[in-house]
Amino acid sequence: MRIVFFVLCLFIFQSCIEIIDDLTIRKDGSGVLKYTINLSASKVRVNSILALDSIEGVKVPTILEIKKKVALFKQTLALQKGITNVQITENYTDFIFKFECSFTNVDLLQDGLHVSYSIISNEKSLANTNFTWLYLDSKLLRRSVPKLTTERLKKISQKDNELLKTGSYTSITRFDHLIARFDNPLSKISKDKKALMLKTNTYSLKEKQSILENTIYLISD
Numbered sequence: 001m002r003i004v005f006f007v008l009c010l011f012i013f014q015s016c017i018e019i020i021d022d023l024t025i026r027k028d029g030s031g032v033l034k035y036t037i038n039l040s041a042s043k044v045r046v047n048s049i050l051a052l053d054s055i056e057g058v059k060v061p062t063i064l065e066i067k068k069k070v071a072l073f074k075q076t077l078a079l080q081k082g083i084t085n086v087q088i089t090e091n092y093t094d095f096i097f098k099f100e101c102s103f104t105n106v107d108l109l110q111d112g113l114h115v116s117y118s119i120i121s122n123e124k125s126l127a128n129t130n131f132t133w134l135y136l137d138s139k140l141l142r143r144s145v146p147k148l149t150t151e152r153l154k155k156i157s158q159k160d161n162e163l164l165k166t167g168s169y170t171s172i173t174r175f176d177h178l179i180a181r182f183d184n185p186l187s188k189i190s191k192d193k194k195a196l197m198l199k200t201n202t203y204s205l206k207e208k209q210s211i212l213e214n215t216i217y218l219i220s221d
Helices: 040-052 063-078 107-122 124-129 149-156 159-167 204-209
Strands: 018-025 031-038 083-091 096-103 134-136 138-142 169-176 179-182 195-201 214-218
Touching: 018 063, 031 107, 031 159, 063 107, 083 107, 107 134, 138 169, 138 204, 169 204, 169 214, 195 204, 195 214
Parallel strands: 018 169
Antiparallel strands: 018 031, 031 096, 083 096, 134 138, 138 214, 169 195, 179 214
């Protein structure tokens, strides 16, 4: 995922960025997705980018335009099947953005995000883009990085690599039942064995897009 404030993609990876992806899965398959983007360490750079008309041939949106896109995204997602409690907090002083929604199952979550982003982006090609990064059954959860994110990362120029090295991406997965084991050796498990955390810098994610992939095996009741 990593996937919610897409309207910021014009400059999001050209700044020092902290991303926290926090997913909670309940026994019935429902859950909550929380996603935070923190650009406060680069707010001067972000403001300088926003002052431009375009960057690398792409029009830079105004804050008003970003607000309208975020509002449309929220409105659209709230109408999607299986999605409730959509909340977005926007801080345009420190450039900290927080997103949260509840979902009845991971398939409807992915479908809802796909539809909502396709609408606000006006990119027809996104209709056929693979937007699957979660697979869940009673025994395991498989997580990956959405193709949309990996494609954006590939387009980042070499001159921005140093900035990427200072950014971080944290992926957290929480359950209300016990974790038996997991495949990604970079994972850190909580003391109660009900949560996992994976953390990397955004440069490593660009260079190896599978670095955050994980299969988490659950203990069935």
